[in-house]
Amino acid sequence: MxxxxxxxxxxxxxxxxxxxxxxxxxxxxxxxxxxxxxxxxxxxxxxxxxxxxxxxxxxxxxxxxDGVKGGSKANTHQRNGYTGKILNVQEQPENSGADARGSIRARRxxxxxxxxxxxxxxxxxxxxxxxxxxxxxxxxxxxxxxxxxxxxxxxxxxxxxxxxxxxxxxxxxxxxHFTGNTAWRVLVPKSSLAHIPDITQTTAWWWGETGHAYVSDVDDETETADPHFEITIRSYHEPEIAGTTVPWGIPASNDKVASRVLKFDQRVRDAVGVVPEGQWREFAGYAGPxxxxxxxxxxxxxxxxxxxxxxxxxxxxxxxxxxxxxxxxxxxxxxxxxxxxxxxxxxxxxxxxxxxxxxxxxxxxxxxxxxxxxxxxxxxxxxxxxxxxxxxxxxxxxxxxxxxxxxxxxxxxxxxxxxxxxxxxxx
Ligand SMILES: Cc1cc2nc3c(=O)[nH]c(=O)nc-3n(C[C@H](O)[C@H](O)[C@H](O)COP(=O)(O)OP(=O)(O)OC[C@H]3O[C@@H](n4cnc5c(N)ncnc54)[C@H](O)[C@@H]3O)c2cc1C
Structure with a gap:
């Protein structure tokens, strides 16, 4: 009552x-x-x-x-996704003046x-x-x-x-309406990417003409012996497929994601290639008035x-x-x-x-x-x-x-x- x-x-x-x-x-x-x-x-x-x-x-x-911990890197790199050329380096001080915990990327x-x-x-x-x-x-x-x-x-x-x-x-x-903007996201053990140059050293955006790749730490490495790493692939102009385009987290195949980075730098393609089948999740972008x-x-x-x-x-x-x-x-x-x-x-x-x-x-x-x-x-x-x-x-x-x-x-x-x-x- x-x-x-x-x-x-x-x-x-x-x-x-x-x-x-x-x-x-x-x-x-x-x-x-x-x-x-x-x-x-x-x-x-x-x-x-x-x-x-x-x-x-x-x-x-x-x-x-209290329980919210994640990874942070000193620098964020903006790269040409096809050549890897660094176009911008954004310095992120570990502790910002506004909050000593600074900016982090955490697991959701x-x-x-x-x-x-x-x-x-x-x-x-x-x-x-x-x-x-x-x-x-x-x-x-x-x-x-x-x-x-x-x-x-x-x-x-x-x-x-x-x-x-x-x-x-x-x-x-x-x-x-569907915006055409779709993201595929995954977390993989950071160790599985260790053999690929330049992928795990910084947070980075690898920019292409019709999409980009984003890579980032998500774990506080002082907390875990097996830190994970995020890979997000974004495509800006995806077609809408009736019945299967949904906004949140449906599985996507490795072939589908790999096909969106075919022209990208080998390092990005290699990073996408280490993801075990069945791990990618797709997020379709919706917008309205x-x-x-x-x-x-x-x-x-x-x-x-x-x-x-x-x-x-x-x-x-x-x-x-x-x-x-x-x-x-x-x-x-x-x-x-x-x-x-x-x-x-x-x-x-x-x-x-x-x-x-x-x-x-x-x-x-x-x-x-x-x-x-x-x-x-x-x-x-x-x-x-x-x-x-x-x-x-x-x-x-x-x-x-x-x-x-x-x-x-x-x-x-x-x-x-x-x-x-x-x-x-x-x-
Ligand atoms: C690819 C991508 C990357 C993003 N990256 C970031 C980021 O880095 N940082 C950040 O802050 N935000 C990020 N966002 C945005 C962030 O995820 C959302 O803004 C946030 O989740 C919004 O929270 P919410 O509670 O409003 O809605 P949601 O998280 O969408 O939660 C809505 C809840 O409502 C439930 N629900 C829906 N319909 C019903 C119903 N009829 N009855 C009962 N329950 C229902 C759902 O199951 C869900 O649990 C990202 C989003 C996307 C798609």
């Missing part, structure tokens, strides 16, 4: 966003929260994940940073385990695939599951990823990949998702005594997070415009094209992303509000 004074919340999806939201909300005594994940057990596909200062800030707030499972360890086990239900939501006139939302059970809650958090059903219900006209607002019905909120079509553009999507969850908790806490706490909390959430995503879109658009100009100019060599791509990746000030201090964002936001009483009692 749930006390009437409690706000009941259903989080849909147990990725980084859903788990972080569950941690943040489970600390609020006036919230009764449940997380519903469609998979029958915790599952994390993919290989590595990049974590920078912004990630440490939010992981610290969630008290989930490390992040997932660290978050899972902080979520009270009894609030997660696996094997619960949401199939519909009803906006109830008398208040609340009815959440229906594939197993024909249902719950009625005050607030639904759509943390169900890029192909979010919550978003589809909230914004029925919002259509996703940008949402101006990421809440609806005054009782549904989208977080993480469900809320934006960034498609891994900044390699920080897991952090954005976790930040979303924490801000939602702060907004609910702030407005708990308000006459209409949920609409007010969702408004605050939207006012903080939507402009942040808009800023990222603007940054992406700027980069895209530059690339288009470069493509149109007739007199470019391949090296110039690749250099433009690298400038696009590294250029512009992205401190607002990688150094984002979400606690400060919250403090700055509430400092702009005229009077605390106005916040808690008005709408």
């Amino acid at each position: 749930i006390a009437k004074s409690l706000i009941t919340v259903a989080i849909i999806g147990g990725g980084p966003g859903g788990l972080a939201t569950a941690i943040a909300l489970s600390k609020l005594p006036f919230v009764h929260v449940r997380l519903y994940e469609q998979n029958p057990e915790p599952r994390e596909a993919g290989a590595g994940i990049s974590l920078s200062t912004n990630a440490w800030k939010i992981l610290d707030l969630l008290q989930a940073s 499972t490390r992040l997932q385990s660290a978050l899972l360890a902080r979520v009270p086990a009894e609030i997660i239900e696996y094997g619960k695939r949401v199939v519909s939501l009803d906006n109830l006139e008398e208040g609340g939302v009815r959440v229906k599951f594939k197993d024909e059970t249902e719950v009625v809650v005050d607030l639904v958090v759509g943390a169900d990823g890029i192909r979010s059903i919550v978003r589809r219900i909230l914004f029925p006209d919002h259509q996703l 940008r949402l101006e607002h990421i809440t609806g019905w005054d009782k549904v909120v989208l977080i993480g990949d469900a809320s934006h079509p960034l498609q891994g553009a900044f390699g920080s999507g897991a952090t954005f998702a976790m930040e979303d969850g924490w801000i939602l908790a702060r907004a609910l806490e702030r407005t708990r005594s308000s006459a209409s706490p949920l609409p007010r909390a969702l408004k605050i959430f939207d006012e903080i997070r939507s402009p942040y995503y808009m800023r990222m879109y603007a940054h992406l658009d700027e980069g895209r415009e530059k690339m288009q100009k470069q493509r149109k100019s007739e007199s470019h060599t391949l090296d110039e094209l690749l250099k433009a791509r690298i400038d696009n990746l590294l250029g512009g000030n992205k401190d607002f992303i990688y150094k984002n201090d979400i606690q400060k964002v919250w403090n700055d936001y509430i400092a702009t509000l005229p009077d605390e009483d106005d916040v808690t009692d008005s709408n």
Whole structure:
């Protein structure tokens, strides 16, 4: 029996966003929260994940940073993928001024385990695939599951990823499309690559005309005698194959991946060649229109990949998702005594997070415009094209992303509000 004074919340999806939201909300005594994940057990596909200062800030707030360890290298090389020529060296000091832990690449499972360890086990239900939501006139939302059970809650958090059903219900006209951009990812023992020159010495991007290879450590070598290494191959113009193009983690054959690097430097082809059959996982990129607002019905909120079509553009999507969850908790806490706490909390959430995503879109658009100009100019060599791509990746000030201090964002936001009483009692 749930006390009437409690706000009941259903989080849909147990990725980084859903788990972080569950941690943040489970600390609020006036919230009764449940997380519903469609998979029958915790599952994390993919290989590595990049974590920078912004990630440490939010992981610290969630008290989930302890178990998160990974690999980092002093330098990142940008290379011509066909010749191996080094086009740029990015120096990464081991300890950045902003956070002594610096930027690391960790196994995705490390992040997932660290978050899972902080979520009270009894609030997660696996094997619960949401199939519909009803906006109830008398208040609340009815959440229906594939197993024909249902719950009625005050607030639904759509943390169900890029192909979010919550978003589809909230914004029925919002259509996703396959971008043609596909990644194949794998982790292999670093020792299996040791015979190939220059592959494991640095984090590196090997750029080609229609795709690239990315290689990186993912383990802290002081922790394990058998560190693993990530290889990601990306192709920018894949055809969509009805029924088999799906966004997340289906197996891909060695032949398929090898065929995407046929023209690449021998070292890249050799690295791809060491991967045992059956290990590659394929990730197809989807995108859709940008949402101006990421809440609806005054009782549904989208977080993480469900809320934006960034498609891994900044390699920080897991952090954005976790930040979303924490801000939602702060907004609910702030407005708990308000006459209409949920609409007010969702408004605050939207006012903080939507402009942040808009800023990222603007940054992406700027980069895209530059690339288009470069493509149109007739007199470019391949090296110039690749250099433009690298400038696009590294250029512009992205401190607002990688150094984002979400606690400060919250403090700055509430400092702009005229009077605390106005916040808690008005709408
Ligand atoms: C190739 C690639 C590389 C990337 N690299 C990085 C990186 O280096 N760093 C980084 O931070 N990010 C990276 N990202 C992005 C990152 O993976 C996502 O931004 C992040 O996983 C988003 O978290 P989320 O919780 O919003 O969604 P997801 O991780 O997608 O989780 C959604 C969850 O919802 C569940 N679900 C879906 N539908 C339903 C339903 N109907 N009912 C119940 N449950 C449901 C799913 O099973 C899943 O568990 C990368 C992405 C890709 C594709």
